[in-house]
Amino acid sequence: xxAMLETRALTVRYGRHTAITGVDxxxxxxxxxxxxxHNGAGKSTLFKAVLGFITPASGTISIAGHAPGDRGAxxxxxxxxxxxxxxxxxxxxxxxxxFARLRGERxxxxxxxxxxxxxxxAAERAVGTWSKGMRQRLGLAQALIGAPQLLLLxxxxxxxxxxxxxxxxxxxxxxxxxxAAVVLSSHGLEEVQNRTDRVAILSNGRLVADGxxxxxxxxxxxxxxxxxxxxxxxxxxxxGRIGGRRCNGIAVEVSCPVPDKFELxxxxxxxxxxxxxxxxxxxxxxxxxxxxxxxxxxx
Amino acid sequence: xxxxxxxxxxxxxxxxxARRNRWAILATLLLTAFSLSLALxxxxxxxxxxxxxxxxxxxxxxxxxxxxxxxxxxxxxxxxFSGEMERGxxxxxxxxxxxxxxxxxxxxxxxxxxxxxxxxxGYGVAALAVALPARGATAAGLAAWMRLTAxxxxxxxxxxxxxxxxxxxxxxxxxxxxxxxxxxxxxVVLYDIALLGALVAGGDGLFATRIFPWLVLANPAxxxxxxxxxxxxxxxxxxxxxxxxxxxxxxxxxxxxxxxWLLAAVAGGIAAAxxxxx
Numbered sequence: 099x100x101a102m103l104e105t106r107a108l109t110v111r112y113g114r115h116t117a118i119t120g121v122d123x124x125x126x127x128x129x130x131x132x133x134x135x136h137n138g139a140g141k142s143t144l145f146k147a148v149l150g151f152i153t154p155a156s157g158t159i160s161i162a163g164h165a166p167g168d169r170g171a172x173x174x175x176x177x178x179x180x181x182x183x184x185x186x187x188x189x190x191x192x193x194x195x196x197f198a199r200l201r202g203e204r205x206x207x208x209x210x211x212x213x214x215x216x217x218x219x220a221a222e223r224a225v226g227t228w229s230k231g232m233r234q235r236l237g238l239a240q241a242l243i244g245a246p247q248l249l250l251l252x253x254x255x256x257x258x259x260x261x262x263x264x265x266x267x268x269x270x271x272x273x274x275x276x277x278a279a280v281v282l283s284s285h286g287l288e289e290v291q292n293r294t295d296r297v298a299i300l301s302n303g304r305l306v307a308d309g310x311x312x313x314x315x316x317x318x319x320x321x322x323x324x325x326x327x328x329x330x331x332x333x334x335x336x337x338g339r340i341g342g343r344r345c346n347g348i349a350v351e352v353s354c355p356v357p358d359k360f361e362l363x364x365x366x367x368x369x370x371x372x373x374x375x376x377x378x379x380x381x382x383x384x385x386x387x388x389x390x391x392x393x394x395x396x397x
Numbered sequence: 398x399x400x401x402x403x404x405x406x407x408x409x410x411x412x413x414x415a416r417r418n419r420w421a422i423l424a425t426l427l428l429t430a431f432s433l434s435l436a437l438x439x440x441x442x443x444x445x446x447x448x449x450x451x452x453x454x455x456x457x458x459x460x461x462x463x464x465x466x467x468x469x470x471x472x473x474x475x476x477x478f479s480g481e482m483e484r485g486x487x488x489x490x491x492x493x494x495x496x497x498x499x500x501x502x503x504x505x506x507x508x509x510x511x512x513x514x515x516x517x518x519g520y521g522v523a524a525l526a527v528a529l530p531a532r533g534a535t536a537a538g539l540a541a542w543m544r545l546t547a548x549x550x551x552x553x554x555x556x557x558x559x560x561x562x563x564x565x566x567x568x569x570x571x572x573x574x575x576x577x578x579x580x581x582x583x584x585v586v587l588y589d590i591a592l593l594g595a596l597v598a599g600g601d602g603l604f605a606t607r608i609f610p611w612l613v614l615a616n617p618a619x620x621x622x623x624x625x626x627x628x629x630x631x632x633x634x635x636x637x638x639x640x641x642x643x644x645x646x647x648x649x650x651x652x653x654x655x656x657x658w659l660l661a662a663v664a665g666g667i668a669a670a671x672x673x674x675x
Contacts, residue, residue: 177492187417
């Protein structure tokens with residue numbers, strides 16, 4: 099399958115500051131990619147380069163075979179910026195009808211789209227009076243006009259409540275099922291779990307991970323953390339037997355590979371000096387932090 | 398074809414915004430109030446001068462419009478791009494097939510429509526107020542009025558495009574507002590004062606006869622005023638406008654100066670808009 103979006107050795111600079119360094123990324127039709135990274139990792143910069151707003155210092159970008167910003171690319175791409183804004187004096191319907199015309203669609207596509215994102219009731223009201231979540235949904239409706247082949251969504255769920263968030267991902271699935279490629283950026287893995295096909299992690303402008311979430315978790319091979327609380331006055335002796343790291347006067351923390359955790363717990367449970375055991379398995383946030391920090395130390 | 402649709406849609410949207418912001422109504426009220434009061438003042442004078450009321454009004458309006466129309470045009474256009482950059486609405490529009498040149502052209506057309514509408518209504522109301530009573534209008538007076546209206550539209554277009562140019566250059570509304578005020582002061586107020594000063598200092602030498610008239614004409618605001626006054630034999634002129642009696646070029650050539658400014662400003666606006674990074 100040919101890639102809908104492909105970047106090769108993409109490097110973007112703002113003056114002396116290098117925002118993105120040598121990023122190779124490909125997204126195919128029907129694929130949902132989550133782009134993760136801390137603030138300033140280069141997510142928005144990557145989007146702007148793909149849109150043709152910023153000229154890369156080196157490397158190439160191809161959108162369905164077109165260069166960023168040219169006619170073919172503009173027709174193929176839809177964009178929802180971070181903190182989407184509209185002119186507050188216009189109504190939702192006026193704004194959506196306008197974007198439909200800009201995309202070469204009939205203005206009548208606006209009303210069904212407003213219905214779809216749950217804004218039909220507010221269509222006649224000036225957007226200046228809307229809540230942030232409503233504006234975000236209008237931004238999404240705008241990005242769904244026509245049949246975009248590549249959807250670029252920059253932190254699309256910020257400001258959405260959990261219900262709207264679920265509805266939002268349902269819409270993303272619909273677009274991807276139609277064959278569009280979707281790239282959405284987010285702050286955390288928890289949110290995109292089970293909702294995207296692949297995860298790419300940017301750290302300080304470098305791509306430090308790219309793959310399915312399960313594969314990334316396995317690659318990280320993170321350890322289970324077991325916190326053992328000792329009986330009064332026995333902490334030192336306990337640490338002598340099981341090793342690990344002393345947390346405070348009475349607790350010791352040990353770690354072990356996830357598959358071995360039960361054996362360790364069984365052994366700890368039979369130790370007379372142990373009063374309590376607390377097992378913490380690595381979360382998706384730990385996986386994310388693992389890759390993100392790896393990128394920083396490589397700096 | 399689709400480019401025409403995009404430009405038309407954006408123009409209508411921009412006009413809608415200008416109407417919602419009350420800019421359109423404010424500009425119209427302002428121009429109507431000023432031209433009506435000048436017309437009524439001229440009507441009161443008409444017994445004492447040989448010119449008819451419409452001609453007199455056209456002459457005084459030409460002098461007033463030089464200040465007012467650039468001001469209104471710049472107020473409407475100064476944040477055309479910088480405002481959108483700050484609000485963050487530009488990225489959304491430019492991610493669609495709409496190009497920067499198309500957007501620039503659409504903004505220009507919309508703002509011309511707003512300024513032009515204000516001029517047509519304002520001058521029209523004043524003309525009716527003068528012409529309706531007996532012996533208010535003559536053929537010469539009507540011709541002067543038409544010239545004034547047409548050149549006012551051109552002057553408005555020049556300053557709207559200058560404002561759009563500024564807004565794309567500055568990228569911040571604060572900066573573009575300062576630039577707009579500066580430009581207005583420079584072209585409309587300080588330029589004439591500086592030239593008069595130079596004229597007084599230079600005496601009757603080469604400067605006064607050969608260079609000075611061209612320097613006056615190079616300013617779009619002065620070119621507009623001189624074009625209108627030079628064709629009004631009967632209207633009283635004073636100060637810099639004395640030049641109207643001995644222009645170095647035919648009056649129609651003065652129009653070419655205004656059109657030259659317009660084309661240069663539009664080209665500058667498009668070039669600056671192309672360099673914006675939303």
